[in-house]
Amino acid sequence: MFEVLSNETLAPNLHRMTVRAPRIASARQAGQFVIVRSEKGEERIPLTIGDADVEAGTITLFIQALGAGTQKIVSRQPGEFLRDVAGPLGMPTDIEKWGKVACIGGGVGTAVLFPMAKALADLGNEVTTIIGGRSKPYIILADELAEFSSHVQITTDDGSFGQQGFVTTALQALIDDPERRPEAVFAVGPVPMMRAISELTRPYGIKTLVSLNPIMIDGTGMCGGCRVQIGDEVKFACVDGPEFDAHQVDFNSLMDRLTTYREQEQHCRLDDQLNARKAS
Amino acid sequence: MTKAMTNKERLAISRVLMPEQDAENRSRNFEEVNLGLTQEQAIQEAQRCLNCKNRVCVQGCPVQVSIPEFITALAEGDLVRSAQILQSDNALPAVCGRVCPQETQCEAKCVHGVKGKPVAIGYLERFVADWATANADQLAPVTPAEPSGKTVAVVGCGPCGLTAAGELAKAGHAVTIFEALHDTGGVLRYGIPQFRLPKDIIDVEVARLQQMGVEIECNVIIGKTLTVAQLSEQYDAVFIGNGAGLPAMMNIPGENLKGVYAANEYLTRVNLMGAGQSETCSTPVLKGKHVAVVGAGNTAMDCVRTARRLGAERAMIVYRRSEEQMPARVEEVHHAKAEGVEFVMLTSPLAVEGSDDGWVNALRCQKMELGEPDASGRQRPIAIDGAEEVLNVDIVVNALGTRANPLLTATAPELKLNDWGNIVADDDGATALPGVYAGGDITRGGSTVILAMGDGKRAAAAIDRYLTGK
Ligand SMILES: Cc1cc2nc3c(=O)[nH]c(=O)nc-3n(C[C@H](O)[C@H](O)[C@H](O)COP(=O)(O)OP(=O)(O)OC[C@H]3O[C@@H](n4cnc5c(N)ncnc54)[C@H](O)[C@@H]3O)c2cc1C
Ligand SMILES: Cc1cc2nc3c(=O)[nH]c(=O)nc-3n(C[C@H](O)[C@H](O)[C@H](O)COP(=O)(O)OP(=O)(O)OC[C@H]3O[C@@H](n4cnc5c(N)ncnc54)[C@H](O)[C@@H]3O)c2cc1C
Ligand code: SF4
Ligand code: SF4
Ligand code: FES
Numbered sequence: 001m002f003e004v005l006s007n008e009t010l011a012p013n014l015h016r017m018t019v020r021a022p023r024i025a026s027a028r029q030a031g032q033f034v035i036v037r038s039e040k041g042e043e044r045i046p047l048t049i050g051d052a053d054v055e056a057g058t059i060t061l062f063i064q065a066l067g068a069g070t071q072k073i074v075s076r077q078p079g080e081f082l083r084d085v086a087g088p089l090g091m092p093t094d095i096e097k098w099g100k101v102a103c104i105g106g107g108v109g110t111a112v113l114f115p116m117a118k119a120l121a122d123l124g125n126e127v128t129t130i131i132g133g134r135s136k137p138y139i140i141l142a143d144e145l146a147e148f149s150s151h152v153q154i155t156t157d158d159g160s161f162g163q164q165g166f167v168t169t170a171l172q173a174l175i176d177d178p179e180r181r182p183e184a185v186f187a188v189g190p191v192p193m194m195r196a197i198s199e200l201t202r203p204y205g206i207k208t209l210v211s212l213n214p215i216m217i218d219g220t221g222m223c224g225g226c227r228v229q230i231g232d233e234v235k236f237a238c239v240d241g242p243e244f245d246a247h248q249v250d251f252n253s254l255m256d257r258l259t260t261y262r263e264q265e266q267h268c269r270l271d272d273q274l275n276a277r278k279a280s
Numbered sequence: 281m282t283k284a285m286t287n288k289e290r291l292a293i294s295r296v297l298m299p300e301q302d303a304e305n306r307s308r309n310f311e312e313v314n315l316g317l318t319q320e321q322a323i324q325e326a327q328r329c330l331n332c333k334n335r336v337c338v339q340g341c342p343v344q345v346s347i348p349e350f351i352t353a354l355a356e357g358d359l360v361r362s363a364q365i366l367q368s369d370n371a372l373p374a375v376c377g378r379v380c381p382q383e384t385q386c387e388a389k390c391v392h393g394v395k396g397k398p399v400a401i402g403y404l405e406r407f408v409a410d411w412a413t414a415n416a417d418q419l420a421p422v423t424p425a426e427p428s429g430k431t432v433a434v435v436g437c438g439p440c441g442l443t444a445a446g447e448l449a450k451a452g453h454a455v456t457i458f459e460a461l462h463d464t465g466g467v468l469r470y471g472i473p474q475f476r477l478p479k480d481i482i483d484v485e486v487a488r489l490q491q492m493g494v495e496i497e498c499n500v501i502i503g504k505t506l507t508v509a510q511l512s513e514q515y516d517a518v519f520i521g522n523g524a525g526l527p528a529m530m531n532i533p534g535e536n537l538k539g540v541y542a543a544n545e546y547l548t549r550v551n552l553m554g555a556g557q558s559e560t561c562s563t564p565v566l567k568g569k570h571v572a573v574v575g576a577g578n579t580a581m582d583c584v585r586t587a588r589r590l591g592a593e594r595a596m597i598v599y600r601r602s603e604e605q606m607p608a609r610v611e612e613v614h615h616a617k618a619e620g621v622e623f624v625m626l627t628s629p630l631a632v633e634g635s636d637d638g639w640v641n642a643l644r645c646q647k648m649e650l651g652e653p654d655a656s657g658r659q660r661p662i663a664i665d666g667a668e669e670v671l672n673v674d675i676v677v678n679a680l681g682t683r684a685n686p687l688l689t690a691t692a693p694e695l696k697l698n699d700w701g702n703i704v705a706d707d708d709g710a711t712a713l714p715g716v717y718a719g720g721d722i723t724r725g726g727s728t729v730i731l732a733m734g735d736g737k738r739a740a741a742a743i744d745r746y747l748t749g750k
Contacts, residue, residue, distance in 0.1 A: 027504065
């Protein structure tokens, strides 16, 4: 059993939760995730470890309550427990000193991005962060990211905050500016957003890494359910990833596989999110 | 007891038939297929045993269960003694009685088999084990030895790890099992369906170990949460029984279409997560109308019979060799046939084909014929030029087998591995690392429950010697 220590709402349906999990806090590195099951009979839900405090023995999760599984998790109040938290899983982000990097987050992807961006900054990279969201309330972690980013740029679909438009517009401007052009791009968000960024950077040959979110069960390489097509190889995102070279990823297959259980999951909030970003 | 029976009388008794659920009914529910013998049936079957001096049946059992002794006690109606004999030889008799491939092990050797049918050793083992569970109060509890003050970490809560933990606890050592998943049992829980092995059997066994003081920590992935090196530091010895949980892929076009499962995913969804078994389960599974399962081992039979239970009208085994060459237990094949499973033999998948929206709609196959025997002595399947067959299906399950999962070994470079990634261990389970032992599927590749248990038992004895210096 894993005690919930805090649970706050950052944006509509988006929660920040700290959970006591000392072993995971000590072992985890940026880019890794846990698998959470709120109680018996529930689904196993993969969630990125947003941050950790080794001394306090806690990890921080950012959870977008999409369907039944994630809603159950965010319903846990401080003092209550999550039955299962397993991890850290996946490969840590390959953090190198690139020089100038762009970190791009869309929706809850911004939370997944946060530990990567922080680790990149800690190593001395000059981080430009671009955050995108549907509208103002969906922009998260802007202040936290600003603490170590040299610039933070915000885009919203409706222009209610920052620049109106998509994160790709902001990235294009960055690439076009010889002073600020990134050596590497890290992007996490809805699949259509990651695909658009991948297509944008490809002709420039800019190294681009994305964090993939296929449907998972065990998270240890046992079931093969999280397989993704990377170049001409099939990889298991839970053990080989979740981060991959964007220019090698078959995004269409990933998108398609994510819809496998759509009929069974009536509450597809994700759909709105996907549709909202189709144009980008 | 009445006067002893003569061998002639014993030989005249015909082998008991296992009562089972009606095939039509059971192919639509998840209840156990075999209902178990009644006490009368069990005693009568036990009376067939000739109590042979040279105990050939025992040689057929990988853990040398005292077969004639437990059966003779049963024939005499002394269930307490029978249970005690059985339990001291086999840590999971209720499991082995149900899932051992008896026809190639103990029963293959039984002298009755020369002229007629062997004694139903597996059914009797199951009967005595189930009796012991129901009548635990009549059996003296196992009293562990004095605490030794030594600690052992066991990695993996499958049959191998459970057996090792039980033996080590009996010897007085403080044992902690670390399990990656959220529940116990390994393949017994997530792989073998409950219509073959009800899950409460595992629960009973696990509870018994916990009563003996064994600690079980789920959600700890060795190689991720903690490393083998950390375990070696914190414990006096380490035993690794992490199984062979890595699916082999078919490597044919279309494998990423929606509706293609690896057996592990299909079975884990249904068995570990409960998908398709109750309306309230939150983990989904696709229920196909027409399902093709590729492969012909126990895993394939479990998948295809699961597909029937999830409502498939047509559920097929697709295998590139012939029926006689199928590696599954004979009983599973019989049961599958009775449940309406089709066997499409000498057929090898070429490609999974799909609709425009990414769903499986067919499995395109190459027809085969049998040629010369290969190195294993089995006739090699050869493609028949130009002969293809298209099976219209909406689910394809790949049950081609599993390999060693590198998650743990990748972070313990000092462990020696063979070419397939299995940990190299000697007969005692000792690995290249001092104080670290291993057994079960991680050293053997996919094998059987009983072999994994045998490894756990031998390694526990070796660990005990290592810890006590005896
Ligand atoms: C490595 C990894 C890290 C992740 N990190 C985070 C995180 O930090 N915060 C966060 O909020 N979410 C994260 N996710 C996504 C999260 O796991 C899913 O949103 C969650 O599984 C949905 O479960 P549900 O029961 O709430 O919704 P469901 O009812 O199961 O699904 C709702 C919708 O989400 C889709 N969906 C199902 N599983 C996934 C999935 N794995 N990814 C994306 N969509 C899915 C369904 O097709 C459906 O359209 C991560 C996923 C992965 C694989
Ligand atoms: C579907 C199916 C049907 C089968 N049917 C039969 C049958 O009828 N008869 C028979 O004799 N055999 C059968 N087998 C084979 C048999 O189940 C295995 O040989 C046996 O379970 C091996 O036992 P084990 O303890 O070595 O491994 P497992 O049972 O695989 O247990 C290993 C455990 O370790 C855990 N683990 C893995 N990695 C880690 C890690 N890094 N850290 C912590 N824990 C970890 C796993 O989650 C698992 O719980 C079948 C196998 C399958 C898949
Ligand atoms: S453990 Fe298996 S092989 Fe040994 S006697 Fe029992 S059923 Fe037969
Ligand atoms: S070989 Fe058969 S008859 Fe002889 S002791 Fe064994 S089980 Fe009994
Ligand atoms: S989630 Fe099962 S292999 Fe990745």
